[in-house]
Amino acid sequence: MMESKTELPTVRKRVGLGEIIFSIPTLLILAAFFLILGVIVYYGAPVISWNFLTGTPGFTMLYGEPFGPNFLYSEPFNLQILPYGGILPMIFGTLALVSGAIGIAVPLGVLSAVYLNEYLKEGLFKSFINQVIGNLAGVPSIVFGIFAFTFFSKQLDFGVSLLSGWFVLGFMALPIIIKSTEEALKAIPRGFREASLALGATKWETITSVVLPVATPGISTGIILGIGRIAGETAAILFAASIFYQSSLYPTNVFQPVMALTYHLYYEATSSPFAGINRPYEFGTALVLLGIVLLFSIIAIYIRTKSQKKRKGW
């Protein structure tokens, strides 16, 4: 195979100064990524065990006052509580939150994008709606959090609950899904729709039989990106949905609060009775959270590259 190749004189590419200088920032970014990833894997991996992933959390007092009626009102400075055990309820909680939120965001988002792209004409109203969606995408997550608390928990009286979490996370994922569905729909050449309409299909039939099936990879990418985003969301559920520990470990009804991985990690790492006591436990939680989120991101990227290759045929 090699022997029959003609030997051409090769020109060696000189590595210019530009290349070296410009590659430094990229290397810095890559370094940051691998450092963060590495540190979490390094400290978190030893903690991961079957028990950790499937067990339930427990807490023991290290020293300080025992649990009693005055426990919450006294401020024992030497109180320390050691968390241990597993994080299965938190994994369940995060998954429960995500599923419900996606269940709200996907129908609403896909249909909105269908309207914006297929039915609405270009004009003032369309650019206004696009601006509104872009704005919604940029609203800080903590603002969503306090909104969720005052609207879902207080006004609608859902309380601190899974249901509130579904709505607020669904609203946060909505712009992502709308944008990626719109991109997917825009990428479909006009010819398909025209051919379908010329065959006597109505607009809605064209959308459901031709346009949406073809747009499915793009929409799926958007959904998975949305999942990744809301699985890692803390501030939004801080007040309206999450709880650090509750005795009923798995959400049995939607009006109960839910234990989520993100909130658990935050509270663990920063709240005084627990902070810093069981760092490995925290690293384990961080690793599981990171793993779940990165998994979804990787799936999304994979779907996207695969469908881009297929698209070359058009």
Added chain:
Amino acid sequence: MVTVLNKFMMSNNRENKIGKEKEKKRTSRDVKIETKNLNLWFSKNHVLKNINLKISDKKVTAIIGPSGCGKTTLIRSFNRMVDLDGARVEGEVLLDGENIYNYGTNVVALREKIGMVFQKPNPFPMSIYDNVAYGPRIHRVSDDTNLDKVVEESLRHAALWGEVEDRLNANAYELSGGQQQRLCIARALAINPDVLLMDEPCSALDPIATAKIEDLIWELKEKIAVIIVTHNMQQAARVSQFTAFMYLGELIEYDKTKKIFETPKEERTKDYVTGKFG
């Protein structure tokens, strides 16, 4: 869930067809499509100016003219595809005597009667079978065996059956350009239209594929009216019985093909067919 949604929202009035009179025997002396003082605007652009045209049934009519003269817009106005482009229409277009631009026209049923083939082959990203079956499925042809028959017939009419009969489930993009275009023709024929509109169907194809499609058109004229827009004058001369020459949105001359090419009445027609401008 989509089918439930569909049933809820889909229009059902396909029975309200245009031209409800009893099935007459169609002869080639019938006027299939007639335009009366058809004027069309795209915003301020007056694209079609006072077109008066009578297209005969079971004949091939070619529409020729230089780029931008409105040929494509004209045939797109026959099956109301200009609605997608945001056109304003005045005047009438009669299909079998009924104005299709009336308020209340069932556009979906209209497009069942008129098929269209586009310039660039645009098969759906589905299998060959699904592409051809798309139209019949939408118009709810009853069952699978019937569907198989319809697909096979359409592919035969499009002179494609022999080449694909063993790979009906292959993706449509595996076919060559010419085959894809014939697939689009088969797809259009599958809904059993009375008229076939073809917008420069061969411009993206090589000469061999073009020849095959021209043969196809020649056969099709026995059953349906074919209206073909083409840049290629030799093609128009080969394939059509009637030719319309358009220039800058106006219908300059419309007559038997032989007359247009050999003894045209108008000066501009003569200039165009002799190649003085293109």
Added chain:
Amino acid sequence: MDLIGRLRKVFRNLPVDVLTRPAPSVDVLQLRGKEYLRRFFSPEGFTGVCALSSFIITILILFFLIQQSLPILQEMGYGQYALPLLSGLGYGDYAWILNNGNIVTGLINFVTGSTWYPKYLSFGILPLIAGTLVVVGGAMLIAVPIGIFSAIHLSEYCPLKIKNIIKPIIELLAGIPSVVYGFVGLIFLVPWLAGVFSLRSGQTALAGSIILSIMILPTIVTISEDAISAVPKEYKEASLALGATHFQTVWKVLLPAAISGITASIILAVGRALGETMAVLMVCGGVANMPPLSLQMFFTSVKPMTAAIAAEMGETAVGSVHYSALFGVGLVLFGITYLVNFIADLINSRFKKKFGRAR
């Protein structure tokens, strides 16, 4: 034609069933009353209502933010010292008697007040705004140069195969949850900074800036890289054909051509940085003092707006003055991000007009 015949013709042309008839074109025909109704009860109307949902959500958020922050704005209409005075005199619980102040002056006092000390009912958010500005400003100072140069590298210097591996990795970086960033920052960056700069505590604005810059880098890099790659290669070829080096071409031709995309990425990054909560909460220290106006500002502990809300809301009684003040901070945040978004849209649309395409 006789009357019967004419009537028959009219009836034949009547719409058979208004609600289920398929849509005739409405560009060609005039819209009549029934048309709107029919369009509403069709797939178009149904999906249209869905599309309105984003608008409705935004309005809801705005409404509740305003509703809950009205008390503090009204109370501060009497000046930024009215509440602290009341509290100092021991009548802090009666803050509601100030509920008829002017909202606009209240808002101005709220935003310009330089003391944030909820315990004594002092709710000036200037320190919080300053904290946000310091952290975000520092993050931009770090991220923008690195991001732009990295984008240049990826689009111009990097071999394609390697680029196709690096780009997804950078996207993954964007996907990491902010708590994880905060966590890593808290455990590693903060002590390290304390060591390097000999500080008592490493929880400073600098820590926040560094972490935040890593979080916004993917935004800057991916969008800028797209912008640079989108420059027509004719520009590049023309420059090289004139004898310019690659470096000169990049600097003098490509960058200016891609400037609007790069600006868009920067503005988007600013928007993201302003809204970031958990990471800055965990590493910035949470001391709501005005940072000094010197380089020292990066080495002080600050409390950005987002962190203030997140940290204090948990211990605040619902409906109290503090609660309302935190909603006021949320309202200001909403307003700032809306402004940033608006500016970004403006730039985008101006560019569309100039060049006929976005960015």
